Amino acid sequence: MDQRFGLDKRIILPGDFPLAGGGVLPELTVAYETYGRLNANASNAILICHALTLDQYVASTHPRTGKPGWWTRLVGPGKPVDPEHWFVICANVLGGCMGSSGPTSIDPRDGQPYAMRFPVITIGDMVAAQTRLLDHLGIAQLHAVIGGSMGGMQALTWAVNHPARVQKVVAIATAARHSAQNIAFHEVGRQAIMADPKWQGGLYAPDAPPADGLAVARMAAHITYLSEAGLTEKFGRRLQNRDAVSFGFDADFQVESYLRHQGLSFVERFDANSYLYITRAMDYFDLAEPFGGNLARAFAGSPCRFALVSFTSDWLYPTAESRRIVRALNAAGAPVSFVELESPFGHDAFLLDAPEMNRVVHGFLAA
Amino acid sequence: MTPIPLRPDLAAVAAAVPEGARVLDIGCGNGQLLAWLRDTKGVEGRGIELDAADVASAVGRGLAVVQGDADTDLADYPDAAFDVVILSNTLQAMQRPAAVLAELVRIGRSAIVSFPNFGHWRVRLSLTLGGRMPVTRSLPVSWHETPNIHFCTIADFEALAAEMGLTVERATGLSAGRPVSLWSNLLADTGVFVLRR
Numbered sequence: 001m002d003q004r005f006g007l008d009k010r011i012i013l014p015g016d017f018p019l020a021g022g023g024v025l026p027e028l029t030v031a032y033e034t035y036g037r038l039n040a041n042a043s044n045a046i047l048i049c050h051a052l053t054l055d056q057y058v059a060s061t062h063p064r065t066g067k068p069g070w071w072t073r074l075v076g077p078g079k080p081v082d083p084e085h086w087f088v089i090c091a092n093v094l095g096g097c098m099g100s101s102g103p104t105s106i107d108p109r110d111g112q113p114y115a116m117r118f119p120v121i122t123i124g125d126m127v128a129a130q131t132r133l134l135d136h137l138g139i140a141q142l143h144a145v146i147g148g149s150m151g152g153m154q155a156l157t158w159a160v161n162h163p164a165r166v167q168k169v170v171a172i173a174t175a176a177r178h179s180a181q182n183i184a185f186h187e188v189g190r191q192a193i194m195a196d197p198k199w200q201g202g203l204y205a206p207d208a209p210p211a212d213g214l215a216v217a218r219m220a221a222h223i224t225y226l227s228e229a230g231l232t233e234k235f236g237r238r239l240q241n242r243d244a245v246s247f248g249f250d251a252d253f254q255v256e257s258y259l260r261h262q263g264l265s266f267v268e269r270f271d272a273n274s275y276l277y278i279t280r281a282m283d284y285f286d287l288a289e290p291f292g293g294n295l296a297r298a299f300a301g302s303p304c305r306f307a308l309v310s311f312t313s314d315w316l317y318p319t320a321e322s323r324r325i326v327r328a329l330n331a332a333g334a335p336v337s338f339v340e341l342e343s344p345f346g347h348d349a350f351l352l353d354a355p356e357m358n359r360v361v362h363g364f365l366a367a
Numbered sequence: 368m369t370p371i372p373l374r375p376d377l378a379a380v381a382a383a384v385p386e387g388a389r390v391l392d393i394g395c396g397n398g399q400l401l402a403w404l405r406d407t408k409g410v411e412g413r414g415i416e417l418d419a420a421d422v423a424s425a426v427g428r429g430l431a432v433v434q435g436d437a438d439t440d441l442a443d444y445p446d447a448a449f450d451v452v453i454l455s456n457t458l459q460a461m462q463r464p465a466a467v468l469a470e471l472v473r474i475g476r477s478a479i480v481s482f483p484n485f486g487h488w489r490v491r492l493s494l495t496l497g498g499r500m501p502v503t504r505s506l507p508v509s510w511h512e513t514p515n516i517h518f519c520t521i522a523d524f525e526a527l528a529a530e531m532g533l534t535v536e537r538a539t540g541l542s543a544g545r546p547v548s549l550w551s552n553l554l555a556d557t558g559v560f561v562l563r564r
Contacts, residue, residue: 307426326433327443335413335431339422356423367429 009033009056010099011136017101017129023119026108030133031099032056032091035075036083038139045139046081046365047130047166048090049147049154052278053218053270055098058090059083064269073353074146080362081146089137093154094129095121095278097271101129103202104271115273116202123150123285127157131165144168144365148350149317150278153285156325159304160287170361172309173350175321176295176328177286182316185224186279189217193272202273214272215263222262227313227346231255288328295328306336307364309357311349337364373403375544376481379559380455383479383537384408388450391415391475393437394457398425405430413449415440438462441470449475456557458482459515465527472533472564481559484540486520486552504543505556521551521558528562537561 010031017028033056038045048058048071055062059069059076075081081088092100095118103118134142145166147155152174159169175182196213198204223231235255239245242252251257291297306329310322319340329336341356343349350357373381377400384390387409392401395414398421404410414432416422425432433440437454438461452475454467459482461467471478483505484490493501500510508515519527521540528535539559540551547555 305431323435326435327440330433330443331445333445333448336433337422337426337431338433338435339419339426340434341419341423356420359423360426363427363429 011133013132013136017132019119019125020122021120021125023121025101025119027101028094028129028132029099029101029105030091030094030129031096032089032133033058033060034090035059035088036086038087038137042137042139043141043143044085044087045134045137045142046086046088047134047142047145047158048075048081048088049130049145049151050090050093051147051149051151052221052282053266053275054151055096056090056092057098059088062269065265070351071148073351074358074361080358080365086143086365089133089139091130091133093126093150093278095126095274095281097274102271103273103277104206116276118273118277120284121277121281123153123157123281124161126281127154127161130154130158131162134165140165142166144170146170146172146361147174148172149174149347150282152317153282153287156287159302159306160298163302163304166304168305168307168364170307170309170364171322171325172357173311173314173317173347174308175317176288176298176325177321178283179321183283185220186283188220190276190279192216192220193276196272199272202276204272209267210272211267214267214270214275215260217272217275218266218270219259219263222259224316225347227315227344229313229344230346233344234258295324296331299329299332299334302332302334304334305364305367306334307360308336308338309350309360310338310340311343311345311347311354312340313344314347314349316347371399371403373400376541376557376559377403377455378544379539379541379546379557380453380479380481381408383559383561384410384451384453386410389448390451390453391444391449392453392455393441393471394454394460395421395425395430395432397421398428398430398432400453400455401425401430401432402428410451437467437470441467441474444470444474446473447476450477451475452478453480454478455481456483459517459519461517464517464519465531468527468531468533468562472562477536477561477563479559479561480524481557482519482524483515484521484552484555484558485518486522487556488553489556491553503556521555524558524560528560533562533564535560535562 013028017025092098145155145158152171155171193213196210199210238254240257288295310319326338390410390412392414401412422434452471490501540547540555541557
């Protein structure tokens with residue numbers, strides 16, 4: 001078997017990996033999954049970029065939760081991103097907790113976990129780490145990079161920072177910058193983690209994490225992934241296993257029980273410090289900022305083709321943010337497709353059944 | 368692969384598009400015209416379309432199509448970004464047709480505009496004798512359901528173009544898809560104009 005695609009799919013690249021914030025990692029580890037076969041001239045590679053709390057298991061069983069891949073509706077046999085045809089790569093982001101360099105990694109300089117000594121990273125740093133992985137895999141240019149939410153931010157960053165290394169960019173349910181509201185929700189999550197006494201400045205033991213704080217962070221964030229109409233339809237004011245309210249603070253309502261479950265199950269698969277670092281990277285994200293706030297200039301001269309999809313009920317990264325990107329791409333003269341799809345499911349719509357999204361991605365990749 | 372033949376009014380529009388042109392089709396529907404132009408004339412096409420399902424179909428055909436509204440979204444395109452901008456059977460549905468026309472000739476070196484002719488004899492007959500708003504082959508929806516809010520005749524359009532100082536490079540009247548040589552404002556159900564600034 002090709003060493004590059006062995007069972008332990010992670011690369012460890014010794015040597016300094018410089019970061020946008022001025023920090024340096026003494027070595028870089030990138031954990032990844034691949035599907036399909038790279039063709040002889042390495043021209044059929046598609047990189048999938050994952051969202052905040054997802055990971056490289058885009059179309060394979062998660063080793064910790066046993067759940068199927070998170071985007072099997074889009075990636076897999078007979079799907080728009082079919083490994084029969086494409087060589088599909090998905091890497092855990094820099095700062096993540098599923099094998100790539102992040103705050104849970106060991107600092108080779110002293111053998112201790114980085115914890116909060118890990119340098120603050122950016123979306124651009126995440127993408128730079130992915131370019132190192134492609135170098136290792138022998139892929140000079142991607143046929144496409146595809147991402148939703150934070151994955152979409154990475155996909156757009158590919159086009160701006162590494163335009164020669166990608167032909168097509170698919171950015172779904174995303175934005176070219178974090179809004180004040182986006183930052184505000186993330187700050188609630190971070191404060192919940194840091195207010196948990198078990199956080200201890202980030203120096204918690206692996207078996208004693210700030211689970212309560214992280215669970216609250218997840219609960220707050222999870223609300224932003226849904227919609228009011230979706231919550232009403234799913235839960236309404238229905239009570240959880242009872243006929244009347246308890247006049248106490250149990251989870252009387254189904255929606256409370258659901259959120260608590262989301263919080264609890266999240267802490268079993270995610271690291272609190274990683275959550276701090278990745279949310280920070282998203283908050284710092286503003287593609288136009290290095291270009292004097294002019295997003296069209298960020299895309300000027302880009303040879304890439306773009307496809308953007310937004311969803312009507314997504315209030316986390318609303319359609320207006322996608323339109324802003326489309327306007328900038330039009331002004332930059334870049335070929336762009338864009339569609340806003342009807343869905344009641346809020347931001348999470350991109351992870352659910354979306355036949356029209358599949359049609360768009362399939363057609364865009366084939367063109 | 369033989370391309371599917373175009374609807375006659377689209378064929379008249381397509382005939383006015385030069386080989387290899389950069390084309391923006393506003394109100395491109397499911398991309399039929401753009402795909403035809405790409406496959407037979409080698410044009411580099413882009414589209415704008417309001418309807419999400421149509422956009423998905425067009426992108427599924429490999430076209431670069433943006434869901435958007437000609438009334439609001441043309442301002443983002445640079446001057447002379449395209450060789451040809453097409454507005455087929457859409458002008459009458461615009462909020463501000465004159466402003467849209469001005470944008471067409473700004474972002475395109477030339478603009479091809481087709482529209483249903485409200486001066487057609489069937490329309491005149493319907494109003495004159497029937498006293499009712501016309502429901503005809505090219506205007507099939509009744510007045511309260513139609514998206515068409517700004518009807519004009521071929522003569523009206525010529526007057527607007529003159530008022531805006533636009534050059535009419537070509538004006539064709541179509542009746543059931545065939546060119547009309549005389550009295551087009553009376554006999555043509557569709558007007559097809561090629562304009563530039």
